[in-house]
Amino acid sequence: MRAFTYERASSVEAAAGAAASNRNAKFIAGGTNLLDLMKLEIETPTHLIDVNGLGLDQIEATQDGGLRIGALVRNTDLAAHTTVRRDYGLLSRALVAGASGQLRNKATTAGNLLQRTRCPYFYDTNQPCNKRQPGSGCSAIGGFSRQHAVVGVSDACIATHPSDMAIAMRALDATVETVKADASRRSIPIADFHRLPGDTPHIETALEPGEFITAVVLPPPIGGKHIYKKVRDRASYAFALISVGAVIQPDGTGRVAVGGVAHKPWRVEAAEADLPKGARGAAQHILAGARPTEENRFKVELVQRTLGAVLSEARG
């Protein structure tokens, strides 16, 4: 690990200001992803801004009946919150499907959204990787790609976004609230928050340098059955091969977001009109234009089968 300096931020504005004055600074929340990456020298910040003391660990009702989740709310606390379990069950289920109890006790809402890919070549500093070192090439294309993306891919990167929580946030139409380095604030719809890889897979979100997440806001509850199905190689403590997060209404309409298939939580709103007719048409629509590799072609059928299981569970 490279040497770094450390400070505890005293306010949100001070945190954003500290990041603005040092381009090599990083915020640290739970540290469950960042510290691993620093030990491997994949991330090499020269300064850490600890944001754990900023009081952003509250979950509050919004005026319109939604929920504001502070950026520092731990995954365990969010999953267990009474309102989340009652009105946003999809979010609670997606959270407990992720990582382990110990990790969820430390992992935060913002850190979870910003966790980096689990592509094995990204973690192997002996291998070319455009995301780790822009312009060096992509080892997964033509290499081991069983876990990788099938839609929204580019010739530069086929990595997936690994977060379970983000899949639920996408289906629930969350908004990410931030403060920029100049102290101005903005709200970013989750649909626009994560990016596709294109030619710049190292740029993963819409955040500007130094921009700090303060909260994630959920709109008022939409009812329906909330289901999260995660398919993985081990029953627990494993990232999704694919996952399906859904809210299905009694008439069969609903919302679906899919994980493990793209560089961002994948939702195709136009496909949701097909849900009452069953999984096949909707899944084909969701994965239209898919470019799987020989090793991950199975994901295309797996999405349809998992969506089928979700719809049958929703019908009871």
Ligand SMILES: Cc1cc2nc3c(=O)[nH]c(=O)nc-3n(C[C@H](O)[C@H](O)[C@H](O)COP(=O)(O)OP(=O)(O)OC[C@H]3O[C@@H](n4cnc5c(N)ncnc54)[C@H](O)[C@@H]3O)c2cc1C
């Ligand atoms: C063994 C293992 C298994 C796992 N399994 C799963 C799994 O199955 N599913 C899953 O979804 N996740 C899984 N995870 C990932 C885990 O959920 C993430 O590591 C965690 O959510 C990251 O949150 P954190 O608070 O620890 O982030 P940190 O590591 O502190 O930070 C992550 C990134 O976010 C930035 N950041 C943090 N807070 C802010 C903020 N407020 N504003 C702007 N930037 C910020 C940091 O600078 C850093 O770049 C696993 C992790 C491990 C180690």
Ligand code: SF4
């Ligand atoms: S898929 Fe993306 S993260 Fe993986 S090696 Fe290729 S460029 Fe790197």
